[in-house]
Amino acid sequence: MTPDQITTSSEPHRLAGRTEPRGSRTGFPTWGAYAFGGIFMVVGILIMLVGLRVIPVDPSGVHAPWWVLTVMGAVFALAGLGVEGMATRQFLAERHRLSAALRHAGNPARQDYRWDPSGFAPPRWSRAVKAVAGAAGLSLFLSIFNYWAFATTSPVMVRMIVVVFDLVLILVWWEAFLRVGRAFKFGGSRIDFLEFPYSIGKPVTIRWQPSDGIGAAQGGHLTLRCVKEWYEQTGSGKNQSTHLVHEEQWSTTWQFAPNRSVMPGKRVDLRFEVPSGLPSTRLGGTSPVFWELEIHLDLPGFDFEETYLVPIYGA
Template sequence: MGGGLLKSTATDASGRELHDHESRIGAAGYGWTAVLVGLAFAAAGGTLLPFALAPLYEPGGPPDVTTTLVGVVFGVLFVTAGLWLAAFGLLGASRRRGVRRGREMYPGEPWRWDHGWDESGIRDDARRRPVVWALRLVALALFLVPFNAVAFSGELPWWGRLGFGLVAVTFDLVALYSLYRFARSLTQLLRYGSGGLAYGRFPFFLGEDLDVVLRPARELPGVPLKATLRCVLERYEDRGTRSEPSPTAVAYELYSDEKTAAAPSGVAGRGLGVGLSFRLPEGLPSTDLAGPPLTYWELEVRGEGPGADYEVTFLVPIYVRRLA
């Protein structure tokens, strides 16, 4: 096993907000309320679609293509988003039942029920990221179809085209950013593959050492690596206006420790890897993935490489040791 530790720095981040951080709340933030809201959205979309398609069957000339397109797209979006939300609600409700049963069976061992841990280690997120950004891109593209159609149809007065155009261009830029993130994550996956992190033990406890082995899928010649272990608190906050609150998942970094290591050497599948060790201070939050809110520890590994940077993130099982 190659690679060596070069430098270590630890900081107390004291709740520094993390921007552009991948949310892990997921289904944990949903339940039966989401199921009801999702079904209501789907029903609204299903009601809108027949009205949008009705002009196609009316005699007396061609229908208004722009109006029909806008109605159909909004109807499909409402149905799709509603069913998606309802599915997440069912998943979240099922997860909550499992958490309740786990708490009853293993009250002092949350790592048995707050997350589906593999005790030997975890795969990196290299395969998941392109899928996530592709779904976001498709959703944004569908959402933008009616706005762009109205803005550039020429059927509105100049002030209407200007208003719709500004909205469309703003969200078009967001879609372009999603396209960039998709392309970058796909390039990273093709360049480096999908590796993993082997745990030295399971679980890890605060006040003790975290020993793991990073195992890239392919060799990283000459790529120095920066590994950052951080404790993250993630919760929903109202980030809208006072009259129209908008619940948004926000992540805060409560603690971080950074190490720089030499690139791993060897042949993939034959000892390719680099060992990383962190001292886990006492008095920090334990992993709690049964929320929301969520508290979790993640290890981020980055390195500048030819053609594409190496960038992966792993969840690590770090808990408070509870004495019986």
């Protein structure tokens, strides 16, 4: 496949809209993540039991409908369950590194991550399911504020703020709809590694097998990039929050003109020139670094968007 235009960027900058961590770290030690998630789950379950009237309380001290308490407890419990899942992922990754250090001595790539040396196939449904679950969880969370804003006497400003969050919720559901639609329209796709691992400073040739449902594209691009990942804390005290940061270190992008035909099932070789001096993949460390191939094609109906991890390590 020959691009119509190639651009390269070596200026580090943050990538917007990133919510999926590639590294195994949660920003907490494993025991801390389990404890933090466990506290949320226990508190959430207790609030749910109060809302379901399993745990008796004085009704005069409850200033909201019982269903509001039940929903609030469910939100806390689901948030805790999500943290528990992240802690388990971190725990399993740590176990893998320990066992891989013995089984793959002298092979940093196999010690670092559970690579399939033949290639990488992103999951078809997991991100769609996560998007729907996230939208549903946000809906539950905002239902509480909608009750307080519109079913009780609340200032106009409070109602306006809630309406803004409701509009955000619509966008979240739209994104979930797009992910489900893409999962239905496009079958599984993958990239094949012609080398394993690839080396920084040497050409990288990746063989891409397009998904079903891809035909003549109305334009698009594909990008090979190096990304650093970390968690950043903002605010202080009760207002402190932690969020994921992905910062691009280097990238090369191929641009395609409209009416570029891509045959489903036909493998396409993609060759990139990767300069020396760039960071090596390090998915298992405390400061993850990874290389990814992002492909976006403008198609009738749902666009094709997919991201593949690429094992590029220091020579």
